[in-house]
Structures are given as C-alpha cells and as structure tokens.
Amino acid sequence: MRQRIIAALGIAGLAATGLVACGDDSGSGSGSGGGEKITIGIKYDQPGIGLKEGTNYTGMDVDVAKYVAKELGYSEDNITFKESPSAQRETLLANGQVKMIFASYSITDARKEKVSFAGPYLTAGQDLLVKADNTDITGPDALNGKKLCSVTGSTSAQKVKDKFAKTVQLQEYDGYSKCVEALGAGAVDALTTDNTILAGYASQAANQGKFKVVGKTFSTERYGVGLKKGDTETCTKVNDALKKMVDSGEWQKAFDKNLGPSGLKLDAATNPPKTFDACA
Amino acid sequence: MSGSVLFDAPGPRSKRLYAAVGVASIVALFLALWFVIDRFNEKGQLTAAKWKPFLTGEIWTAYLLPGLAGTLTAAAISVVLAMIVGVLLGVGRLSAAVWIRWPCSVIVEFFRAVPVLLMMLFTFALYAHYEVFPPEQYALAAVVTALTLYNGAVVAELVRSGVFSLPKGQREAALAIGLTGGKTMRLVLLPQAITAMLPAIVGQLVVILKDTALGYIITYEELLRKAEQIGNFKVNLLPALIVVGAIFVIVNYLLGLLANRVETMMRRRGRSAGGPLTADPIDQTGGAGLTGVTTGADDTSDTGS
Amino acid sequence: MDVISEFFSEYDGLAAFRTTIYLTLLSAVLALLIGTVVAVMRVSPVRVLQLIGTAYVNIVRNTPLTLVIVFCNLGLFLQLGVSLANKDSNTFINDNNFRLAVLGLSVYHASFVAEAIRSGVNTVPLGQAEAARAIGLPFLKTLRYVVLPQAFRGAITPLGNVLIALTKNSTVASVIGVTEASAVMKVMIENRPDVLFVVFGIFAIGFVILTLPVGMLFTSMSKRLAVKR
Numbered sequence: 015m016r017q018r019i020i021a022a023l024g025i026a027g028l029a030a031t032g033l034v035a036c037g038d039d040s041g042s043g044s045g046s047g048g049g050e051k052i053t054i055g056i057k058y059d060q061p062g063i064g065l066k067e068g069t070n071y072t073g074m075d076v077d078v079a080k081y082v083a084k085e086l087g088y089s090e091d092n093i094t095f096k097e098s099p100s101a102q103r104e105t106l107l108a109n110g111q112v113k114m115i116f117a118s119y120s121i122t123d124a125r126k127e128k129v130s131f132a133g134p135y136l137t138a139g140q141d142l143l144v145k146a147d148n149t150d151i152t153g154p155d156a157l158n159g160k161k162l163c164s165v166t167g168s169t170s171a172q173k174v175k176d177k178f179a180k181t182v183q184l185q186e187y188d189g190y191s192k193c194v195e196a197l198g199a200g201a202v203d204a205l206t207t208d209n210t211i212l213a214g215y216a217s218q219a220a221n222q223g224k225f226k227v228v229g230k231t232f233s234t235e236r237y238g239v240g241l242k243k244g245d246t247e248t249c250t251k252v253n254d255a256l257k258k259m260v261d262s263g264e265w266q267k268a269f270d271k272n273l274g275p276s277g278l279k280l281d282a283a284t285n286p287p288k289t290f291d292a293c294a
Numbered sequence: 295m296s297g298s299v300l301f302d303a304p305g306p307r308s309k310r311l312y313a314a315v316g317v318a319s320i321v322a323l324f325l326a327l328w329f330v331i332d333r334f335n336e337k338g339q340l341t342a343a344k345w346k347p348f349l350t351g352e353i354w355t356a357y358l359l360p361g362l363a364g365t366l367t368a369a370a371i372s373v374v375l376a377m378i379v380g381v382l383l384g385v386g387r388l389s390a391a392v393w394i395r396w397p398c399s400v401i402v403e404f405f406r407a408v409p410v411l412l413m414m415l416f417t418f419a420l421y422a423h424y425e426v427f428p429p430e431q432y433a434l435a436a437v438v439t440a441l442t443l444y445n446g447a448v449v450a451e452l453v454r455s456g457v458f459s460l461p462k463g464q465r466e467a468a469l470a471i472g473l474t475g476g477k478t479m480r481l482v483l484l485p486q487a488i489t490a491m492l493p494a495i496v497g498q499l500v501v502i503l504k505d506t507a508l509g510y511i512i513t514y515e516e517l518l519r520k521a522e523q524i525g526n527f528k529v530n531l532l533p534a535l536i537v538v539g540a541i542f543v544i545v546n547y548l549l550g551l552l553a554n555r556v557e558t559m560m561r562r563r564g565r566s567a568g569g570p571l572t573a574d575p576i577d578q579t580g581g582a583g584l585t586g587v588t589t590g591a592d593d594t595s596d597t598g599s
Numbered sequence: 600m601d602v603i604s605e606f607f608s609e610y611d612g613l614a615a616f617r618t619t620i621y622l623t624l625l626s627a628v629l630a631l632l633i634g635t636v637v638a639v640m641r642v643s644p645v646r647v648l649q650l651i652g653t654a655y656v657n658i659v660r661n662t663p664l665t666l667v668i669v670f671c672n673l674g675l676f677l678q679l680g681v682s683l684a685n686k687d688s689n690t691f692i693n694d695n696n697f698r699l700a701v702l703g704l705s706v707y708h709a710s711f712v713a714e715a716i717r718s719g720v721n722t723v724p725l726g727q728a729e730a731a732r733a734i735g736l737p738f739l740k741t742l743r744y745v746v747l748p749q750a751f752r753g754a755i756t757p758l759g760n761v762l763i764a765l766t767k768n769s770t771v772a773s774v775i776g777v778t779e780a781s782a783v784m785k786v787m788i789e790n791r792p793d794v795l796f797v798v799f800g801i802f803a804i805g806f807v808i809l810t811l812p813v814g815m816l817f818t819s820m821s822k823r824l825a826v827k828r
Contacts, residue, residue: 059523069356167786167789220529406763409768412784542666543657
C-alpha cells in the first residue's frame, strides 16, 4: 500500500519536473552565442511601441532598446525581452528582474524616487483616440458626460477626470487591447493614453480607417530608460548610446519605420531628443 | 435502464408533453445560438482574418503551447506541493499534542479563508521586495505559493475527513498490537486515508488548473496572458479568449473523467477500509453522469466534510 | 501605523469591502436560482433538458472564473449589446460592470450549486420519491413538495462551501474594473510596498471576518436542519 502511494507521488513529481523542463526551454532559448546576457523590459501589447509578434518583437521601444544594448556590448542574441506592465515597472527594476526598461515609461519626480532614468529618448503627450467618424470630441474638455477608457492605474484618465471633465465616466481594464475592443464596439467614446501608443493602434492593419488620434495633447511625456535606482554608470552609457543613435540618423529611421505610417506628428522642438537629463 | 425514481414511466400524454418541452428547448437553444452568431457576425467577430491565425503553426508554437505549458507547469508543481503541505497540516490537526494541533488548525482555517488572488498579489510583491527567487521565477513562484497554500489547506481537510471516515477498528487494532500513536497514523491510518483521497485530489487538480488563470494578473505567462498577446498581435482578442476557454474546458473535462476513473477503479479494488472519498462537493466531477439521478440509490456514502 | 488610517480614509477600504459583500450576496441569490433550475433540468424526464443541464455544468465548471467574467464584459456587453444598467445614467459604467460581474459570478457558481443540490437529492431516501409518486404527484410536484425541501437541507454543507468560495471569488471582478477589496489592495501594495505585510494583513483579516462566521453558521445549520431519519 505504502509503496503504491510513494510510486504515485513519484510519478506526479516526475510529471511536474518534466513539465518544468518543457516550460524552461521555451523561455531562454539557445544561448549558444556566448557573451554576457541582458534582460530588457518592454511592453508586449503596444503596437508601434513594443509588441510581441510570434517570436519577434517590434516597435520603437524595441528598436531603441536593441541599439542601446548593442552599444553597451550585448549582441542581439543575448537580449532577453521581458514583459513590463505599467504597474510593475518599478518593482521589476528594484528586484533586478530586468536591467533596463524601454516601455513608454515617462520620467516623473515621483518615479525618480524609486528608479533612475536615462534619456529621454522620445517626447510624447497624452491624447485621445476616437472613432474615425467622431466629430464632437475635440479634446479632453469635451469629455463631460462621455465614457473614457484606460488601463488600471493610468495617470492620463485621472488627469482628464480631475482637470478637464469632472463628469466623465471611467472604464478601467487591465490592457489597452480591451479598451480598443470597447471603443470599436461603441461602448466607450474615447481611449486615452500617450499619442504614440494611440497612433500604434490606429495604424494596425486590421484597425486602419477605424480610429483617429484627436491630436490635442494635454501633457508632456518624456520617455526615459528605466534603470535600477542609483545605477549612474549604466545611465551615462545609455545616454551616450542614445546620442549616437540620434546623430547617426538611426533614431529617425526607427521612428519612420514604427510610427511614421500612422501620420503621427511629434513635437519637433523635443524630437528627436537633443539633450539628455544629467544622470543622478 | 429503468430510469429515474422521480417520475413514472410516461404514458401517451406525458410522452407528448415531454416531446413538446424537448422540442421547445431545442428551438430556444438554437434561437439563442443564432442570436449570438448573428451579433458576432454583425460586429465583425467571425471574419476569416480573426480566426485563421489559429490554423497557423506560429500561433500555436509561439503562444498557445507555451501558454499551456505555463498553465500545466504551475498546476503540476502546485498539486505536488499542496499534497505535501496538506498531509503535514492534516496530520498536525489530528495530533494529540495541543501545541501542534492548534497552530495547524489556525493555519488551515486562515488559508482557506483568504482569496487565492489576494495571496498571489501579496506573494508576488513579497518575492519582488525581498528577492527570494531568481528574477524570472517571481511570477511562477507567487502562483505556486498561493495555490499551494490554499489547496494545501483543502487537502489537509481531506486528510482529516479521510482518517475520520476509516472504521474505528483500524485505529484500535493498531494500538492493540502495540503501535505508538505516531506509528498508527503513519503505518495504518494515513496510507488508507490517502488512497481514499486520490479521486478527490485529481478533482482538486481541476480547481488548481483553473486558478492558475489568476496568474495572468501578476504577468505569469499562462494561457490567458497569451490570449491577450494574440489579441494585440492579430487584433482578435475575443476569438483568442474563446479558443483559450475551449482548451481549458477540454483539459479540465479530461481530468474530471480521470478522477471518475480513479474513483471507480478504487471502489472496485476496495483496498481501503473506508471506501473512496468522492471529489470535494463543490468541485465534484459530475463527468459522464447523463443517466439522471437515482434518489438515494446511488452511493456517495462518505462525501467528505 | 498610518497605513491603517490610510486604508479607511484615502483608499476607502470599507467601501471596497462593501462592494465585495454586495457582489457576494446578490450573486449568491442568483446562483441559487440558476443552480436549482439546472439541477432540476438534470433530473427531469426530458432528455434534452438533461443534456443541456449536463453540458452547462461541464462547460461552466471547467472554465476559469476570470474568463467567465471577461466574457460577460467583452462578449455579452460589447458584442451582444446586452447592458444591465441605464445607458443614460452618469454611473452607467460602474453599474453595468458591477451587474455583469454579478451575472458572471452567478453563472459560474450556479454550476457548483447544481452539483450541491444533486448531492442533496442523493441524500433523500428512495422511499420518499416512491411514496410521492404513489400518491399521484407528477414530477414537478414530487420535486417541489417532497424531494427538494429535503435535498436543500441535505445540501447545506456543500452550499455553505459554495458561498464561502463565492465570497473569495468575488475578488476576480476586479478584472473588468469593479473596485472591490482586491483591486484596492493591489493599488495599496503598489503605493506602499514598504508596509506590505500590514496591507495584506488588513485585507486577509477582512476576508477571514467575512468567511469564518459563514462557515460556522452553515455548520450549525446543517446539524439543526438535518432531516431526522
């Protein structure tokens, strides 16, 4: 009797370890190239910024991340990308789960208390996405009594409610894709977040012609490279790499490739970046 | 098959009535289905562009299969650990020593009361804060911890009711031949209780498997998270969620059948003095029971707790 | 321990727990209704109804709750256009999400309620149903006057377990934006990772307070209401 139980437990244990082995090799891949490895946090769910497409990753953040990593001495094979949802970026950096984060990560004083930033490598602004045939939503102050969608913990939705439209109704989901579904179905009137992200959705092949970015930004979002608090050494190296990327024209190429098709006009005074914040 | 005892064999009038009710419910079902399909079609959810990706290898190799592996990994580790934790806590609760029995009781009651999602959010933040595991494993560790603690508490209760369901004579006989209390538990009672629990534990696996889906809230790479990613890639979130839902139903249904199989197998063998425990009442696997319930005639004598 | 006062003032944790309680109570009533109907369908003489009841239980019970609730919002509301609140109300989104969550929780737990009642039906002795038929009661009356009253009393313990599970599972409503306890805890953990244990402790104790009395109540009820045989 006892032997049978032990055998049963043993089989269950074997099954478990077998599955663990399966799970593992899908993650890290064949690291045969040698050299040091780096884990970089990006978004997986933002077309045009950071998007997982099968086994590839595309978007502006991804291209900048790859360029910077190359300048820091990591070949492309040695980069592991990791999903970094907004709410967890500070934690991911603090515990070393990722070395750098390129995830439409705005530099703010509050965040600077928890993490360090290099950059900025792009300056965006919060904006609204509406249906292509919508005419009455001209900006955030036209949202009173309307329904606005954003992701849980988003600052732009809170800002709209506090400053522009007190009677706006907020729908919060855990991802923008659900917001895009809701906007497409007419359940919400607008979706708010950075104009870059909105442009990314509007230009996805399946969404083309359905949505438009309103084009009235109501904030300045300076996208920085998130680093562990106090990592000035990496910060300096990243800023040098970013400068090189801008000077060589690679930055403009990456922008044209990822966000150009959507017709998005960024503020020309700050894009591409000419100066970078001092590393502290 | 004589049918249920709840109603008489239908006469001609009843037969007509039953047929009418049957036809009406089929019609109602098809109307509902038609409504859903019509609306989905109207909203453009049934286009080839949204569904075709699931016929390509890429969606399966890069999303669904890794997602399924993530789901199964977390579930498998959790069920093994939950068994160990559960047996320890269950035996602890049966201990004669108050200073073992009480803490074990408090632990079991606490983890049965706290929602798994709360536990996951907490342990994820905890591991992140104190850097307990290798960085890549925080999410998995948090999912496994939360599931282990909750299901361990459930298993502990199963162990307890398993031991209680054994005939008194087993314990008395063991003590009579001079075994100590601990040995009685280890050599006589526990083996029988655990054997009797097996179907219930396979049933619990279904619960664990479903609960791994909560892991997507803390970014664990399981099926639901993958569905979200497919939705962003191919702009077909709803179809992706439907496919993932179907995968869950199929895997869990098979596990349910397995639990039933184990139960009947053990009932036939009858090695345990106390007969097998059916799966936990809330999570009982109804499986293939299409025959309707025969009142009181069916067994389920030792339904736990 | 300023975090405890923050819980009451800044985050309005009591309101969040109130939402949790409302979610639980409303879903419990609805789940009991749906579950009873499904259980009756499964033991009914009409084969089609039996199949529908069985399919319901097997599909719903094997789907993660998270998916069920997400389907209520993305499928039922967004695609099928079924909304459960007044569209012109200025609290439409909150009302609608809350009610969709109640519906999702009810539909999911109804499958467990149905199984609990079925197990309750199993505790009713054969002779009861035979006697009911012998005095000429048709199927529905046999159920209503003889079998179900005893079955419910026999199913008290599993029904209590479903209610406790439902209380805890109401936390999943946060995925469609319902501000219940877990949603508030998530925000508090993000803002105050330094007092992680205190934050978790507050919410965990909250759930212990909600579920422990229910467990004890149902245990005593199952003893008091047990049908003497």
